[in-house]
Amino acid sequence: MATDDLIQLTDVTKSYQQHTVLHDVNLTIKTGEFVAFVGESGGGKSTLLRLIAGLEPATTGQLTMDGRPINGLNTVARVMFQDDRLLPWMTVLENLSFKSRDMNEKVRAQELLDLVQLHDFANYYPNQLSGGQKQRVALARALMASPKLLLLDEPLGALDALTRSRMQELIADIVDQENLTTILITHDVREAAKMADRIVAIKHGTTGLTVPGHRHQTDEMAMIAVANEVQEFILSD
Amino acid sequence: MKKSNKQDKRQAENLLPWLIPIVLIIVWQVAVDAKWIDATYVPSPLAVLEQGVTLWQAGTLQQNMGISLYRATMGLLIGGAVGFVLGVANGLSRVSHALFNSTIQMVRNIPHLALIPLIIIWFGIGEPAKVTLVAIGVMFPIYINTLHGIQSIDPKLIEMGQSYRLTKWQMFTKVIFPGAMPTILMGLRYALGVMWTTLIVSETISASSGIGYMETNAQQFLDMPTIFLAIIIYAILGKVSDWIAALLESILLDWQASKGGR
Numbered sequence: 367m368a369t370d371d372l373i374q375l376t377d378v379t380k381s382y383q384q385h386t387v388l389h390d391v392n393l394t395i396k397t398g399e400f401v402a403f404v405g406e407s408g409g410g411k412s413t414l415l416r417l418i419a420g421l422e423p424a425t426t427g428q429l430t431m432d433g434r435p436i437n438g439l440n441t442v443a444r445v446m447f448q449d450d451r452l453l454p455w456m457t458v459l460e461n462l463s464f465k466s467r468d469m470n471e472k473v474r475a476q477e478l479l480d481l482v483q484l485h486d487f488a489n490y491y492p493n494q495l496s497g498g499q500k501q502r503v504a505l506a507r508a509l510m511a512s513p514k515l516l517l518l519d520e521p522l523g524a525l526d527a528l529t530r531s532r533m534q535e536l537i538a539d540i541v542d543q544e545n546l547t548t549i550l551i552t553h554d555v556r557e558a559a560k561m562a563d564r565i566v567a568i569k570h571g572t573t574g575l576t577v578p579g580h581r582h583q584t585d586e587m588a589m590i591a592v593a594n595e596v597q598e599f600i601l602s603d
Numbered sequence: 604m605k606k607s608n609k610q611d612k613r614q615a616e617n618l619l620p621w622l623i624p625i626v627l628i629i630v631w632q633v634a635v636d637a638k639w640i641d642a643t644y645v646p647s648p649l650a651v652l653e654q655g656v657t658l659w660q661a662g663t664l665q666q667n668m669g670i671s672l673y674r675a676t677m678g679l680l681i682g683g684a685v686g687f688v689l690g691v692a693n694g695l696s697r698v699s700h701a702l703f704n705s706t707i708q709m710v711r712n713i714p715h716l717a718l719i720p721l722i723i724i725w726f727g728i729g730e731p732a733k734v735t736l737v738a739i740g741v742m743f744p745i746y747i748n749t750l751h752g753i754q755s756i757d758p759k760l761i762e763m764g765q766s767y768r769l770t771k772w773q774m775f776t777k778v779i780f781p782g783a784m785p786t787i788l789m790g791l792r793y794a795l796g797v798m799w800t801t802l803i804v805s806e807t808i809s810a811s812s813g814i815g816y817m818e819t820n821a822q823q824f825l826d827m828p829t830i831f832l833a834i835i836i837y838a839i840l841g842k843v844s845d846w847i848a849a850l851l852e853s854i855l856l857d858w859q860a861s862k863g864g865r
Binding site: 421439441444447449451453454464465491507511 | 766
Protein backbone atom coordinates (compact mmCIF):
# COMPACT_ATOMS: atom_id res chain seq x y z
CA MET A 367 0.00 0.00 0.00
CA ALA A 368 1.38 3.41 -0.94
CA THR A 369 2.05 5.66 2.05
CA ASP A 370 -0.56 8.25 1.07
CA ASP A 371 -3.35 5.65 0.84
CA LEU A 372 -5.73 6.36 3.69
CA ILE A 373 -8.50 3.83 3.07
CA GLN A 374 -8.20 0.45 1.47
CA LEU A 375 -11.15 -1.85 0.75
CA THR A 376 -10.36 -5.39 -0.39
CA ASP A 377 -13.05 -7.78 -1.68
CA VAL A 378 -15.63 -6.25 0.63
CA THR A 379 -19.06 -7.87 0.69
CA LYS A 380 -22.08 -6.96 2.78
CA SER A 381 -25.18 -9.14 3.06
CA TYR A 382 -28.33 -8.88 5.12
CA GLN A 383 -29.61 -12.44 5.60
CA GLN A 384 -30.01 -13.73 2.03
CA HIS A 385 -29.75 -10.31 0.37
CA THR A 386 -26.33 -9.15 -0.81
CA VAL A 387 -26.07 -5.36 -0.95
CA LEU A 388 -22.37 -5.05 -1.78
CA HIS A 389 -20.05 -7.59 -3.33
CA ASP A 390 -16.37 -7.65 -4.19
CA VAL A 391 -15.75 -3.96 -3.61
CA ASN A 392 -12.12 -3.00 -4.09
CA LEU A 393 -11.20 0.62 -3.58
CA THR A 394 -8.36 2.83 -2.40
CA ILE A 395 -8.76 6.41 -1.23
CA LYS A 396 -5.75 8.65 -0.82
CA THR A 397 -5.15 11.18 1.94
CA GLY A 398 -6.67 14.54 1.02
CA GLU A 399 -8.73 13.06 -1.80
CA PHE A 400 -12.38 14.00 -2.34
CA VAL A 401 -14.26 10.96 -3.64
CA ALA A 402 -17.93 10.90 -4.62
CA PHE A 403 -19.99 7.72 -4.66
CA VAL A 404 -22.91 7.99 -7.06
CA GLY A 405 -25.58 5.51 -8.05
CA GLU A 406 -29.24 4.69 -7.90
CA SER A 407 -31.19 4.35 -4.66
CA GLY A 408 -30.64 0.97 -3.03
CA GLY A 409 -27.41 0.50 -4.97
CA GLY A 410 -25.29 0.17 -1.84
CA LYS A 411 -23.69 3.64 -1.63
CA SER A 412 -24.83 4.40 1.89
CA THR A 413 -24.02 0.87 3.04
CA LEU A 414 -20.48 1.31 1.78
CA LEU A 415 -20.19 4.59 3.68
CA ARG A 416 -21.54 2.94 6.85
CA LEU A 417 -18.91 0.20 6.55
CA ILE A 418 -16.16 2.80 6.24
CA ALA A 419 -17.61 4.69 9.24
CA GLY A 420 -17.59 1.43 11.21
CA LEU A 421 -21.31 1.71 11.89
CA GLU A 422 -21.72 -1.81 10.48
CA PRO A 423 -19.24 -4.63 9.92
CA ALA A 424 -18.55 -6.08 6.48
CA THR A 425 -19.74 -9.65 5.92
CA THR A 426 -16.49 -10.60 4.22
CA GLY A 427 -13.41 -8.76 2.98
CA GLN A 428 -11.15 -6.26 4.65
CA LEU A 429 -11.38 -2.52 5.28
CA THR A 430 -8.35 -0.67 6.55
CA MET A 431 -7.72 2.94 7.54
CA ASP A 432 -4.12 4.08 7.81
CA GLY A 433 -3.19 0.42 7.35
CA ARG A 434 -5.19 -0.70 10.40
CA PRO A 435 -8.38 -2.79 10.07
CA ILE A 436 -11.61 -0.93 10.79
CA ASN A 437 -13.11 -2.93 13.65
CA GLY A 438 -15.99 -1.15 15.32
CA LEU A 439 -16.41 2.59 15.03
CA ASN A 440 -13.92 4.39 12.84
CA THR A 441 -12.58 6.80 15.44
CA VAL A 442 -11.00 9.27 13.04
CA ALA A 443 -14.05 9.56 10.77
CA ARG A 444 -17.15 11.68 11.28
CA VAL A 445 -20.41 11.32 9.40
CA MET A 446 -22.73 14.08 8.25
CA PHE A 447 -26.10 12.46 7.52
CA GLN A 448 -28.85 13.45 5.10
CA ASP A 449 -31.10 14.37 8.01
CA ASP A 450 -29.27 16.75 10.31
CA ARG A 451 -29.70 14.54 13.42
CA LEU A 452 -29.29 17.54 15.70
CA LEU A 453 -30.51 17.07 19.26
CA PRO A 454 -33.65 19.25 19.37
CA TRP A 455 -33.34 19.91 23.13
CA MET A 456 -29.90 21.46 22.77
CA THR A 457 -28.96 24.84 21.39
CA VAL A 458 -26.72 25.08 18.34
CA LEU A 459 -23.66 25.63 20.54
CA GLU A 460 -24.58 22.72 22.81
CA ASN A 461 -25.09 20.48 19.78
CA LEU A 462 -21.49 21.14 18.84
CA SER A 463 -19.93 20.83 22.28
CA PHE A 464 -22.22 18.25 23.88
CA LYS A 465 -19.46 15.74 24.46
CA SER A 466 -17.51 17.88 26.87
CA ARG A 467 -17.84 20.85 29.21
CA ASP A 468 -14.29 21.88 28.44
CA MET A 469 -13.96 25.60 27.63
CA ASN A 470 -11.68 24.76 24.71
CA GLU A 471 -14.52 22.76 23.18
CA LYS A 472 -16.77 25.81 23.43
CA VAL A 473 -14.12 27.99 21.82
CA ARG A 474 -13.65 25.46 19.01
CA ALA A 475 -17.45 25.27 18.57
CA GLN A 476 -17.62 29.08 18.23
CA GLU A 477 -14.82 29.00 15.67
CA LEU A 478 -16.64 26.38 13.64
CA LEU A 479 -19.88 28.34 13.83
CA ASP A 480 -17.93 31.26 12.37
CA LEU A 481 -16.65 28.93 9.66
CA VAL A 482 -20.16 27.84 8.67
CA GLN A 483 -21.38 31.45 8.99
CA LEU A 484 -23.71 30.80 11.91
CA HIS A 485 -21.96 32.75 14.68
CA ASP A 486 -25.16 34.65 15.50
CA PHE A 487 -27.17 31.47 15.99
CA ALA A 488 -25.23 29.84 18.84
CA ASN A 489 -28.15 30.06 21.27
CA TYR A 490 -30.89 29.05 18.84
CA TYR A 491 -32.62 25.68 19.05
CA PRO A 492 -32.64 23.54 15.88
CA ASN A 493 -36.37 24.09 15.34
CA GLN A 494 -35.63 27.80 14.95
CA LEU A 495 -33.32 27.18 11.98
CA SER A 496 -33.94 26.61 8.28
CA GLY A 497 -32.99 23.28 6.61
CA GLY A 498 -29.77 24.74 5.21
CA GLN A 499 -28.78 26.24 8.56
CA LYS A 500 -29.38 22.91 10.30
CA GLN A 501 -27.12 21.17 7.80
CA ARG A 502 -24.44 23.79 8.39
CA VAL A 503 -24.64 23.07 12.13
CA ALA A 504 -24.39 19.33 11.36
CA LEU A 505 -21.30 20.05 9.24
CA ALA A 506 -19.74 22.08 12.04
CA ARG A 507 -20.50 19.26 14.49
CA ALA A 508 -18.84 16.74 12.19
CA LEU A 509 -15.74 18.95 12.18
CA MET A 510 -15.61 19.33 15.97
CA ALA A 511 -13.39 16.30 16.50
CA SER A 512 -11.00 17.44 13.73
CA PRO A 513 -11.60 14.19 11.81
CA LYS A 514 -9.15 12.77 9.30
CA LEU A 515 -12.03 11.55 7.19
CA LEU A 516 -15.30 13.35 6.53
CA LEU A 517 -18.18 11.15 5.38
CA LEU A 518 -21.06 13.02 3.76
CA ASP A 519 -24.15 10.81 3.38
CA GLU A 520 -26.33 12.75 0.91
CA PRO A 521 -26.22 15.80 3.18
CA LEU A 522 -27.72 18.16 0.61
CA GLY A 523 -30.49 15.90 -0.68
CA ALA A 524 -33.32 17.68 1.12
CA LEU A 525 -32.25 21.24 0.33
CA ASP A 526 -33.61 23.58 -2.33
CA ALA A 527 -31.44 24.29 -5.38
CA LEU A 528 -30.08 27.65 -4.22
CA THR A 529 -29.27 26.51 -0.67
CA ARG A 530 -27.77 23.33 -2.10
CA SER A 531 -25.45 25.30 -4.38
CA ARG A 532 -24.32 27.52 -1.48
CA MET A 533 -23.73 24.46 0.71
CA GLN A 534 -21.66 22.82 -2.04
CA GLU A 535 -19.40 25.87 -2.11
CA LEU A 536 -19.19 26.01 1.68
CA ILE A 537 -18.30 22.32 1.99
CA ALA A 538 -15.72 22.62 -0.80
CA ASP A 539 -14.10 25.62 0.93
CA ILE A 540 -14.03 23.91 4.34
CA VAL A 541 -12.64 20.66 2.93
CA ASP A 542 -9.85 22.68 1.28
CA GLN A 543 -9.23 24.77 4.38
CA GLU A 544 -9.10 21.80 6.76
CA ASN A 545 -7.35 19.57 4.19
CA LEU A 546 -9.85 16.77 4.78
CA THR A 547 -10.14 13.44 3.04
CA THR A 548 -13.79 13.33 2.07
CA ILE A 549 -16.32 10.83 0.76
CA LEU A 550 -19.57 12.25 -0.59
CA ILE A 551 -22.64 10.14 -1.32
CA THR A 552 -24.96 11.78 -3.80
CA HIS A 553 -27.62 11.07 -6.42
CA ASP A 554 -26.63 14.21 -8.27
CA VAL A 555 -23.93 13.39 -10.81
CA ARG A 556 -23.27 17.08 -11.50
CA GLU A 557 -22.74 17.71 -7.82
CA ALA A 558 -20.28 14.81 -7.78
CA ALA A 559 -18.47 16.08 -10.89
CA LYS A 560 -18.25 19.62 -9.47
CA MET A 561 -17.02 18.74 -5.99
CA ALA A 562 -14.95 15.55 -6.25
CA ASP A 563 -11.46 14.59 -7.41
CA ARG A 564 -12.80 11.18 -8.34
CA ILE A 565 -16.26 9.78 -8.99
CA VAL A 566 -17.02 6.16 -8.25
CA ALA A 567 -20.26 4.91 -9.75
CA ILE A 568 -21.78 2.08 -7.75
CA LYS A 569 -24.07 -0.23 -9.64
CA HIS A 570 -25.56 -3.60 -8.72
CA GLY A 571 -23.69 -3.51 -5.41
CA THR A 572 -20.19 -2.97 -6.70
CA THR A 573 -17.90 -0.25 -8.02
CA GLY A 574 -18.52 -0.09 -11.75
CA LEU A 575 -16.99 3.04 -13.18
CA THR A 576 -14.33 5.37 -11.83
CA VAL A 577 -13.69 8.71 -13.52
CA PRO A 578 -11.86 11.89 -12.49
CA GLY A 579 -14.03 14.68 -11.12
CA HIS A 580 -13.59 18.39 -11.69
CA ARG A 581 -12.76 19.69 -8.24
CA HIS A 582 -10.87 23.00 -8.41
CA GLN A 583 -11.57 23.21 -12.14
CA THR A 584 -13.64 25.78 -13.95
CA ASP A 585 -14.30 24.09 -17.29
CA GLU A 586 -18.03 23.67 -17.00
CA MET A 587 -18.45 21.84 -20.33
CA ALA A 588 -15.90 19.20 -19.32
CA MET A 589 -17.66 18.84 -15.97
CA ILE A 590 -21.01 18.32 -17.69
CA ALA A 591 -19.42 15.75 -20.02
CA VAL A 592 -18.13 13.77 -17.04
CA ALA A 593 -21.53 13.99 -15.35
CA ASN A 594 -23.23 12.72 -18.50
CA GLU A 595 -20.79 9.83 -18.81
CA VAL A 596 -21.48 8.75 -15.23
CA GLN A 597 -25.21 9.16 -15.68
CA GLU A 598 -25.21 7.04 -18.84
CA PHE A 599 -23.30 4.31 -17.03
CA ILE A 600 -25.73 4.32 -14.10
CA LEU A 601 -28.80 4.21 -16.35
CA SER A 602 -27.43 1.55 -18.73
CA ASP A 603 -28.51 -2.09 -18.22
CA MET B 604 -52.96 51.49 19.82
CA LYS B 605 -52.62 48.08 18.17
CA LYS B 606 -50.28 46.95 20.93
CA SER B 607 -52.76 47.98 23.63
CA ASN B 608 -55.55 46.06 21.83
CA LYS B 609 -53.34 42.99 21.76
CA GLN B 610 -52.60 43.35 25.48
CA ASP B 611 -56.30 43.69 26.26
CA LYS B 612 -57.03 40.59 24.21
CA ARG B 613 -54.33 38.61 25.99
CA GLN B 614 -55.63 39.74 29.40
CA ALA B 615 -59.12 38.64 28.39
CA GLU B 616 -57.75 35.27 27.27
CA ASN B 617 -55.99 34.84 30.61
CA LEU B 618 -59.25 35.47 32.46
CA LEU B 619 -61.28 33.13 30.25
CA PRO B 620 -60.48 29.87 32.14
CA TRP B 621 -61.91 31.45 35.33
CA LEU B 622 -65.19 32.35 33.68
CA ILE B 623 -67.04 29.02 34.02
CA PRO B 624 -66.03 28.36 37.67
CA ILE B 625 -67.04 31.91 38.65
CA VAL B 626 -70.38 31.66 36.84
CA LEU B 627 -71.04 28.26 38.43
CA ILE B 628 -70.34 29.62 41.92
CA ILE B 629 -72.61 32.62 41.34
CA VAL B 630 -75.43 30.40 39.99
CA TRP B 631 -74.92 28.01 42.92
CA GLN B 632 -75.13 30.87 45.47
CA VAL B 633 -78.21 32.37 43.80
CA ALA B 634 -79.91 28.95 43.58
CA VAL B 635 -79.43 28.34 47.31
CA ASP B 636 -80.42 31.89 48.31
CA ALA B 637 -83.57 31.68 46.14
CA LYS B 638 -84.29 28.27 47.71
CA TRP B 639 -84.33 26.56 44.29
CA ILE B 640 -82.26 23.89 45.97
CA ASP B 641 -82.39 22.66 49.55
CA ALA B 642 -79.51 24.09 51.62
CA THR B 643 -79.65 21.04 53.87
CA TYR B 644 -78.23 18.94 51.06
CA VAL B 645 -76.43 21.60 49.04
CA PRO B 646 -75.00 24.38 51.21
CA SER B 647 -74.21 27.71 49.59
CA PRO B 648 -70.63 28.55 48.54
CA LEU B 649 -70.55 31.17 51.30
CA ALA B 650 -71.53 28.53 53.89
CA VAL B 651 -68.77 26.27 52.60
CA LEU B 652 -66.30 29.15 52.80
CA GLU B 653 -67.41 29.98 56.34
CA GLN B 654 -66.93 26.35 57.35
CA GLY B 655 -63.47 26.47 55.80
CA VAL B 656 -62.56 29.53 57.87
CA THR B 657 -63.92 27.90 61.05
CA LEU B 658 -61.97 24.68 60.50
CA TRP B 659 -58.84 26.69 59.64
CA GLN B 660 -59.14 28.72 62.84
CA ALA B 661 -59.56 25.48 64.79
CA GLY B 662 -56.41 24.13 63.12
CA THR B 663 -58.23 21.05 61.79
CA LEU B 664 -58.17 21.99 58.13
CA GLN B 665 -54.43 22.64 57.80
CA GLN B 666 -53.67 19.54 59.86
CA ASN B 667 -55.75 17.31 57.59
CA MET B 668 -54.45 19.00 54.44
CA GLY B 669 -50.89 18.60 55.68
CA ILE B 670 -51.23 14.86 56.28
CA SER B 671 -52.98 14.34 52.92
CA LEU B 672 -50.23 16.26 51.12
CA TYR B 673 -47.58 14.23 52.96
CA ARG B 674 -49.20 10.93 51.90
CA ALA B 675 -49.60 12.11 48.32
CA THR B 676 -46.02 13.39 48.07
CA MET B 677 -44.44 10.33 49.70
CA GLY B 678 -46.48 7.97 47.54
CA LEU B 679 -45.60 9.92 44.41
CA LEU B 680 -41.89 10.01 45.26
CA ILE B 681 -41.65 6.30 46.13
CA GLY B 682 -43.93 5.00 43.35
CA GLY B 683 -42.52 7.48 40.84
CA ALA B 684 -38.94 6.50 41.65
CA VAL B 685 -39.68 2.76 41.38
CA GLY B 686 -41.64 3.26 38.13
CA PHE B 687 -38.89 5.44 36.67
CA VAL B 688 -36.05 3.06 37.59
CA LEU B 689 -37.95 0.05 36.21
CA GLY B 690 -38.86 1.99 33.05
CA VAL B 691 -35.23 3.03 32.48
CA ALA B 692 -33.90 -0.48 33.19
CA ASN B 693 -36.41 -2.16 30.90
CA GLY B 694 -36.03 0.52 28.23
CA LEU B 695 -32.25 0.18 28.13
CA SER B 696 -31.70 -3.52 28.78
CA ARG B 697 -33.26 -6.30 26.73
CA VAL B 698 -32.53 -8.80 29.51
CA SER B 699 -34.24 -6.64 32.11
CA HIS B 700 -37.19 -6.09 29.73
CA ALA B 701 -37.52 -9.82 29.09
CA LEU B 702 -37.29 -10.56 32.79
CA PHE B 703 -39.59 -7.91 34.29
CA ASN B 704 -41.91 -6.39 31.70
CA SER B 705 -44.33 -9.26 31.27
CA THR B 706 -44.83 -9.57 35.05
CA ILE B 707 -45.21 -5.81 35.49
CA GLN B 708 -47.82 -5.68 32.72
CA MET B 709 -49.73 -8.49 34.40
CA VAL B 710 -49.69 -6.76 37.80
CA ARG B 711 -50.55 -3.42 36.13
CA ASN B 712 -53.86 -4.83 34.96
CA ILE B 713 -55.02 -5.45 38.52
CA PRO B 714 -56.96 -2.33 39.62
CA HIS B 715 -54.78 -1.06 42.45
CA LEU B 716 -57.81 -0.07 44.51
CA ALA B 717 -58.72 -3.77 44.61
CA LEU B 718 -55.63 -4.17 46.79
CA ILE B 719 -57.09 -2.04 49.60
CA PRO B 720 -58.34 -4.98 51.74
CA LEU B 721 -55.01 -6.74 51.34
CA ILE B 722 -53.02 -3.63 52.19
CA ILE B 723 -55.17 -2.92 55.27
CA ILE B 724 -54.54 -6.49 56.49
CA TRP B 725 -50.82 -6.23 55.81
CA PHE B 726 -50.14 -2.63 56.88
CA GLY B 727 -53.15 -1.70 59.04
CA ILE B 728 -54.74 1.73 58.58
CA GLY B 729 -51.57 3.71 59.36
CA GLU B 730 -49.46 5.82 57.05
CA PRO B 731 -47.60 2.95 55.32
CA ALA B 732 -50.88 1.55 53.98
CA LYS B 733 -51.95 4.80 52.32
CA VAL B 734 -48.49 5.70 51.06
CA THR B 735 -48.11 2.17 49.62
CA LEU B 736 -51.44 2.38 47.85
CA VAL B 737 -50.62 5.76 46.31
CA ALA B 738 -47.15 4.50 45.35
CA ILE B 739 -48.63 1.47 43.57
CA GLY B 740 -51.13 3.73 41.80
CA VAL B 741 -48.55 6.19 40.45
CA MET B 742 -45.86 3.61 39.71
CA PHE B 743 -47.49 2.18 36.59
CA PRO B 744 -48.17 5.38 34.61
CA ILE B 745 -44.61 6.55 35.31
CA TYR B 746 -43.24 3.11 34.37
CA ILE B 747 -45.23 2.81 31.13
CA ASN B 748 -44.41 6.34 29.99
CA THR B 749 -40.71 6.11 30.89
CA LEU B 750 -40.43 2.79 29.04
CA HIS B 751 -42.38 4.08 26.05
CA GLY B 752 -40.38 7.33 26.00
CA ILE B 753 -37.07 5.47 25.92
CA GLN B 754 -38.26 2.96 23.34
CA SER B 755 -39.53 5.76 21.11
CA ILE B 756 -36.22 7.63 20.86
CA ASP B 757 -35.35 8.19 17.21
CA PRO B 758 -32.82 5.41 16.42
CA LYS B 759 -31.06 7.87 14.13
CA LEU B 760 -30.18 10.02 17.13
CA ILE B 761 -28.82 6.94 18.92
CA GLU B 762 -26.75 6.13 15.85
CA MET B 763 -25.52 9.73 15.74
CA GLY B 764 -24.47 9.41 19.39
CA GLN B 765 -22.68 6.16 18.66
CA SER B 766 -20.90 7.59 15.65
CA TYR B 767 -19.77 10.53 17.81
CA ARG B 768 -18.48 8.04 20.38
CA LEU B 769 -20.65 9.06 23.30
CA THR B 770 -20.08 7.01 26.43
CA LYS B 771 -23.07 5.05 27.78
CA TRP B 772 -23.61 7.68 30.46
CA GLN B 773 -23.41 10.52 27.91
CA MET B 774 -25.80 8.64 25.65
CA PHE B 775 -28.30 8.42 28.52
CA THR B 776 -27.96 11.97 29.82
CA LYS B 777 -27.59 13.77 26.47
CA VAL B 778 -29.79 11.73 24.13
CA ILE B 779 -32.06 9.14 25.77
CA PHE B 780 -33.29 10.92 28.90
CA PRO B 781 -33.99 14.32 27.30
CA GLY B 782 -35.61 12.54 24.34
CA ALA B 783 -37.89 10.54 26.64
CA MET B 784 -38.67 13.58 28.83
CA PRO B 785 -41.88 14.70 27.03
CA THR B 786 -43.40 11.23 27.44
CA ILE B 787 -42.20 10.90 31.04
CA LEU B 788 -43.79 14.24 31.93
CA MET B 789 -47.02 13.10 30.28
CA GLY B 790 -46.87 10.06 32.56
CA LEU B 791 -46.25 12.29 35.57
CA ARG B 792 -49.29 14.39 34.74
CA TYR B 793 -51.46 11.29 34.49
CA ALA B 794 -49.88 9.87 37.67
CA LEU B 795 -50.83 13.03 39.60
CA GLY B 796 -54.48 12.38 38.77
CA VAL B 797 -54.16 8.77 39.91
CA MET B 798 -52.39 9.96 43.05
CA TRP B 799 -55.33 12.09 44.21
CA THR B 800 -57.96 9.51 43.25
CA THR B 801 -56.12 6.80 45.19
CA LEU B 802 -55.61 9.05 48.18
CA ILE B 803 -59.28 10.06 48.30
CA VAL B 804 -60.41 6.43 48.22
CA SER B 805 -57.87 5.21 50.77
CA GLU B 806 -58.57 8.11 53.17
CA THR B 807 -62.31 7.58 52.82
CA ILE B 808 -62.12 3.86 53.58
CA SER B 809 -59.47 3.64 56.24
CA ALA B 810 -58.07 6.71 57.94
CA SER B 811 -58.11 8.70 61.13
CA SER B 812 -56.82 11.90 59.52
CA GLY B 813 -56.63 13.63 56.15
CA ILE B 814 -59.11 15.36 53.87
CA GLY B 815 -60.82 12.07 52.98
CA TYR B 816 -61.26 11.24 56.67
CA MET B 817 -62.61 14.75 57.31
CA GLU B 818 -65.18 14.16 54.57
CA THR B 819 -66.23 10.69 55.78
CA ASN B 820 -66.47 11.97 59.34
CA ALA B 821 -68.66 14.87 58.21
CA GLN B 822 -70.93 12.41 56.40
CA GLN B 823 -71.82 10.78 59.74
CA PHE B 824 -73.03 14.15 61.11
CA LEU B 825 -74.63 15.23 57.84
CA ASP B 826 -72.16 18.14 57.92
CA MET B 827 -72.73 19.14 54.30
CA PRO B 828 -70.50 22.28 54.26
CA THR B 829 -67.49 20.17 55.36
CA ILE B 830 -68.24 17.50 52.72
CA PHE B 831 -68.40 20.18 50.03
CA LEU B 832 -65.28 21.82 51.44
CA ALA B 833 -63.33 18.52 51.22
CA ILE B 834 -64.46 18.00 47.62
CA ILE B 835 -63.45 21.55 46.67
CA ILE B 836 -60.07 21.15 48.40
CA TYR B 837 -59.42 17.99 46.39
CA ALA B 838 -60.34 19.87 43.21
CA ILE B 839 -57.98 22.72 44.12
CA LEU B 840 -55.12 20.32 45.04
CA GLY B 841 -55.65 18.48 41.75
CA LYS B 842 -55.57 21.74 39.83
CA VAL B 843 -52.45 22.93 41.67
CA SER B 844 -50.59 19.67 40.97
CA ASP B 845 -51.60 19.86 37.31
CA TRP B 846 -50.33 23.44 37.22
CA ILE B 847 -47.01 22.31 38.75
CA ALA B 848 -46.74 19.58 36.09
CA ALA B 849 -47.46 22.14 33.35
CA LEU B 850 -44.84 24.46 34.85
CA LEU B 851 -42.30 21.61 34.85
CA GLU B 852 -43.11 20.96 31.19
CA SER B 853 -42.64 24.60 30.28
CA ILE B 854 -39.25 24.66 32.03
CA LEU B 855 -37.89 21.28 30.92
CA LEU B 856 -39.37 21.33 27.41
CA ASP B 857 -38.75 24.97 26.56
CA TRP B 858 -37.08 23.81 23.33
CA GLN B 859 -40.45 22.55 22.08
CA ALA B 860 -42.02 25.95 22.50
CA SER B 861 -39.21 27.93 20.89
CA LYS B 862 -40.08 28.47 17.28
CA GLY B 863 -39.96 31.18 14.72
CA GLY B 864 -36.36 32.33 15.12
CA ARG B 865 -35.77 32.02 11.40
